Each structure stands twice: as C-alpha cells, then as structure tokens.
Amino acid sequence: MSPIAYIPRTREMYPRHTPYRWVLNEDVPWTPLAKPLNQCKVALVSSGGVHHKDQEPFHTRDDTSHREIPKGVTVEDLRISHFGYRTQDARKDPNCVFPIEPMRKLEEEGAIGRLADPAYSFMGGIYSTRRVHEEVAPRFVQMLKDNNVDLFYLVPA
Numbered sequence: 064m065s066p067i068a069y070i071p072r073t074r075e076m077y078p079r080h081t082p083y084r085w086v087l088n089e090d091v092p093w094t095p096l097a098k099p100l101n102q103c104k105v106a107l108v109s110s111g112g113v114h115h116k117d118q119e120p121f122h123t124r125d126d127t128s129h130r131e132i133p134k135g136v137t138v139e140d141l142r143i144s145h146f147g148y149r150t151q152d153a154r155k156d157p158n159c160v161f162p163i164e165p166m167r168k169l170e171e172e173g174a175i176g177r178l179a180d181p182a183y184s185f186m187g188g189i190y191s192t193r194r195v196h197e198e199v200a201p202r203f204v205q206m207l208k209d210n211n212v213d214l215f216y217l218v219p220a
Contacts, residue, residue, distance in 0.1 A: 086192050096214065103213035105169075106179035107134075108203065110187030111153060111160030111220035112145030120144035121186035127198050131181035136163060147188035148220055160220040179212050187220055 074082055096103065112121045114130040121128065121144045132141070141157040143150045153160045163182060170178040183206065189195050207215055 098213070100175055101173055102176045104177050104179050104211060105166070105175045106207055106210065106212040106215040107161070107163060107166050107182035107218070108215050109161040109182075109184045109218040109220065111148075111157075111184060111218065112143055112150075112186040112188075113153075113157055113161040113184040114142055114144065116140050116142050123188070125189055125191055125194065126186050127189055127194050129183055129185040129199075129202070131183060132161075132163075134163065134167065134178050134180040134182055136182075138164060145186050145188060145220065147186075153220070160218060162218060166216070176213075179207075179210050179215075 113132065114120060115132055115136060117140075118130050118132075120142065121130075123146045138157050141161065141163075143153045143157065143160070145153075158164050161182070161184060166175075166178050166182075169175045183203065185199065189199065
C-alpha cells in the first residue's frame, strides 16, 4: 500500500471549499535556558490523547481539553483516545507518545533537575488554529508558569 497524498486528495474531494491555509509560525520566540538542564524543572506535555484510566477520554475533533497525569502513574493505567493517528502502538506502549518512564529515568539519573508533577496531555486533533492560539496555548502557558516549570518537553503525536 502506498502513502496517501492527503492534501491533493482533500482538495479533490472538496473542490468548492477554500483550500486549507497552513499555519506559519515565523515569529516563535526562543528563550535560552537560564540554568543547566540538570537544575531545571521539566514538564512532559503530549498531544497524543493520553489519559489515566479513571479520567474521561478525549472526544473527537476540536476537543481542547487537557488531562493532568501524576508523574508516578504506571503505564498500565494509561489509556489513549485520539482519532488523528493509528493508536495501536501507543496502546501497547504509551511511552512512544507519552514518555513518562524515560523522563522519570532522566530525573533519577540527574540529567534533568526534576520532572514536574503533574505531566500534561491533550488530544492534538484540533482543527481550529484560532482555538489553539486563544484557548489551548494560553492555558498551557499559565499552567506551566503556575507550576514553576523551567522548560517543557512537547511530544507531538
């Protein structure tokens, strides 16, 4: 089976619609670390639709909610709900989209100062760029600031 060229196919399927305008992030600010990595508090953030088994699953399309997951969670208690990628591998090993165990190991080895608690997840299948800019990003910025995080590791799915 060969790959599907999604963009041309979508344009063929919806010829009367305005073509999708890709987001260009040309003005992304860069902030260098103010201290060594082994002194930083690092937050894990994933767009893989990961949640604890006791939390509500993510819904489909444009679900802008997030889940806070304790850093001590066992991978057996993690679930995946995401419509935008094939989740079979992530269900077998959530670390591929939510690398909580490798992050705990980095903390244990002293490579990072400490892993922030909680870790965060959201379902990255949000079609509305406006909602990401106006709802999701500011919420995450505030949560990370409130948690005194020095940097975050964003794992896209």
